[in-house]
Amino acid sequence: MDQTQTGIAFEHNSAQQPASARSIKMAARNVRLDYYNERIGQLLNVLAGIDLSVHTGELVSIVGPSGCGKSTFLTAVDGLISIDDGEIRVDDQIITKPGPDRAMVFQNDSLFPWRTVLQNVTYGLELQQKMPRAQMLERGRALVELVGLQGFGDHYPHELSGGMRQRVNIARALAPDPQLLLLDEPFAALDAQTREFMQAELLKILERTQKTALFITHQIDEAIFLSSRVAVFSARPARIKEIVSIDLPKQRTLAIKLDPRFRHLQDHIWRLIEEESAQTGMHNHA
Amino acid sequence: MHEDKPSQPAARRQISLWKRREDFFLGLIAIVLFLLFWETSVAQGWIKPLFVSSPSRIAKALAMMIADGSIWRDLRVSGLEFALGYGLAVIIGIPLGIMMGWYRRINAVLDPFVSALYATPRIALVPLIVIWFGIDLPSKVAIIFLSTVFPILVSTITGVRTIDRDFIKVARSFGANDRQLFLTLALPSSVPMLLTGLRLGLGHALIGIVVGEMLGANAGIGYMMSLAGATFQTDRVMVGLLIIAGSGMLLTQGLRLIERRFEMWRVDNRN
Ligand SMILES: Nc1ncnc2c1ncn2[C@@H]1O[C@H](COP(=O)(O)OP(=O)(O)O)[C@@H](O)[C@H]1O
Ligand SMILES: [Mg+2]
Numbered sequence: 001m002d003q004t005q006t007g008i009a010f011e012h013n014s015a016q017q018p019a020s021a022r023s024i025k026m027a028a029r030n031v032r033l034d035y036y037n038e039r040i041g042q043l044l045n046v047l048a049g050i051d052l053s054v055h056t057g058e059l060v061s062i063v064g065p066s067g068c069g070k071s072t073f074l075t076a077v078d079g080l081i082s083i084d085d086g087e088i089r090v091d092d093q094i095i096t097k098p099g100p101d102r103a104m105v106f107q108n109d110s111l112f113p114w115r116t117v118l119q120n121v122t123y124g125l126e127l128q129q130k131m132p133r134a135q136m137l138e139r140g141r142a143l144v145e146l147v148g149l150q151g152f153g154d155h156y157p158h159e160l161s162g163g164m165r166q167r168v169n170i171a172r173a174l175a176p177d178p179q180l181l182l183l184d185e186p187f188a189a190l191d192a193q194t195r196e197f198m199q200a201e202l203l204k205i206l207e208r209t210q211k212t213a214l215f216i217t218h219q220i221d222e223a224i225f226l227s228s229r230v231a232v233f234s235a236r237p238a239r240i241k242e243i244v245s246i247d248l249p250k251q252r253t254l255a256i257k258l259d260p261r262f263r264h265l266q267d268h269i270w271r272l273i274e275e276e277s278a279q280t281g282m283h284n285h286a
Numbered sequence: 287m288h289e290d291k292p293s294q295p296a297a298r299r300q301i302s303l304w305k306r307r308e309d310f311f312l313g314l315i316a317i318v319l320f321l322l323f324w325e326t327s328v329a330q331g332w333i334k335p336l337f338v339s340s341p342s343r344i345a346k347a348l349a350m351m352i353a354d355g356s357i358w359r360d361l362r363v364s365g366l367e368f369a370l371g372y373g374l375a376v377i378i379g380i381p382l383g384i385m386m387g388w389y390r391r392i393n394a395v396l397d398p399f400v401s402a403l404y405a406t407p408r409i410a411l412v413p414l415i416v417i418w419f420g421i422d423l424p425s426k427v428a429i430i431f432l433s434t435v436f437p438i439l440v441s442t443i444t445g446v447r448t449i450d451r452d453f454i455k456v457a458r459s460f461g462a463n464d465r466q467l468f469l470t471l472a473l474p475s476s477v478p479m480l481l482t483g484l485r486l487g488l489g490h491a492l493i494g495i496v497v498g499e500m501l502g503a504n505a506g507i508g509y510m511m512s513l514a515g516a517t518f519q520t521d522r523v524m525v526g527l528l529i530i531a532g533s534g535m536l537l538t539q540g541l542r543l544i545e546r547r548f549e550m551w552r553v554d555n556r557n
Binding site: 104 | 459
């Protein structure tokens with residue numbers, strides 16, 4: 001396996017098993033969440049009963065109208081905000097706060113500008129204080145290499161391009177060896193060409209590290225290309241409108257975007273979102 | 287800087303010295319021309335030397351003060367006042383600013399006092415300080431301290447307070463506790479503001495020296511200047527002015543060098 005080649009130890013999971021036998025990594029059941037708006041003194045219902053599960057080793061995308069609650073849901077899975085009803089389980093444990101089994105890749109990369117690439121990547125490990133410094137640095141270097149940034153470990157974030165910064169962002173999330181990666185529109189700020197390249201890179205990285213991922217995007221083609229299933233959220237308050245299975249070959253190459261089935265799925269998901277956007281008068285999802 | 291491609295420094299070396307340091311040379315020429323103009327207008331009798339002295343007279347006065355050794359005593363006295371007052375302001379201002387920026391309750395308690403004192407012109411406190419500390423070293427230190435501590439304090443508070451919310455989310459997501467949040471986020475991200483505060487404080491400290499010594503002293507640059515002023519020795523006043531301005535520039539440059547070390551990563555705050 002590639003892990004030995006890159007020198008990074010990642011916990012193995014059951015990705016090699018047939019899909020039917022796979023365990024469930026993340027299960028959200030009837031998740032409800034309200035924001036309290038202090039200015040108008042009212043509760044805003046954002047999530048109105050989300051049911052969604054993700055199998056181990058799977059990448060599930062979430063799409064939906066702008067402001068429907070996608071980021072809110074992902075943040076709740078990460079444990080940064082608590083939910084008001086229902087439950088979220090990861091490896092069968094109910095989530096109440098952030099934990100090392102999950103890691104978030106935020107949209108605006110939020111790399112610490114005063115830390116070098118390597119220091120950014122090892123940030124989570126530093127906080128955990130679980131391994132000696134030498135081992136931490138070794139793991140950090142291996143991850144920098146894994147995301148294709150060998151030679152840039154000592155650079156500062158502002159010296160990197162947008163694509164490179166997102167690679168660091170992903171490496172930083174991978175460092176504490178989380179089992180579930182939560183990615184919130186990680187490629188939204190990249191130009192089209194870099195984005196396509198990063199999509200392919202992400203799939204490689206996930207395969208190599210055997211991670212499960214929940215991926216928010218507003219690009220329908222990105223969702224289809226990356227995922228085995230796409231969850232379409234309704235307008236706010238969000239429910240699951242439909243979960244679309246992506247019955248395309250497991251090996252994804254850019255050529256797949258020319259497949260007629262790809263176009264078909266694209267049209268289908270676009271229509272679903274359009275229905276929801278029309279309800280709220282929002283047309284800015286794509 | 288870091289944006290430069292590796293190939294550029296080599297190409298740069300071929301550009302003439304003038305091109306590379308054009309701003310520096312232009313500034314230098316401007317100063318030389320100004321000094322010439324100054325000297326000539328006094329020599330030609332266009333302006334009385336009593337008002338503006340002249341470069342050569344200032345140089346002569348300086349030479350005399352060095353020869354009789356009085357300047358060293360003045361420098362030593364003012365330097366000590368500065369070191370104590372500014373040092374105290376740093377030692378108290380930075381930790382206090384960090385506490386006030388980080389702990390809402392501490393801030394709520396202290397903010398009324400800080401705001402009131404910050405809004406008061408420090409010079410208005412001088413009579414009180416004289417009553418409390420007399421006119422010897424302690425009163426000068428107190429004046430410099432009070433002039434300096436507020437810019438440092440307020441900048442530090444702002445620096446700690448303006449942590450990017452996204453950074454906090456990242457840290458929390460990695461399971462950071464409050465102590466770690468403070469050490470790994472609040473401290474490093476407030477460094478630029480903190481340095482700005484130190485630089486602002488520097489200017490105020492120099493004002494403090496002059497103000498403090500003018501209200502009565504028996505040595506110091508400010509004292510020397512006020513004494514010379516009272517006896518119409520414009521040349522000596524100008525020497526004092528030069529020393530104050532020169533040390534201000536030197537200290538500010540020193541701080542800038544430190545700031546530049548941090549600017550490596552500060553650059554991206556622009557976009
Ligand atoms: N911290 C917050 N406090 C109050 N309302 C919020 C907060 N964050 C997001 N919202 C609101 O919740 C809704 C969902 O936001 P979000 O989850 O970011 O949507 P999405 O990621 O799908 O675009 C929006 O209407 C937004 O204005
Ligand atoms: Mg969002």
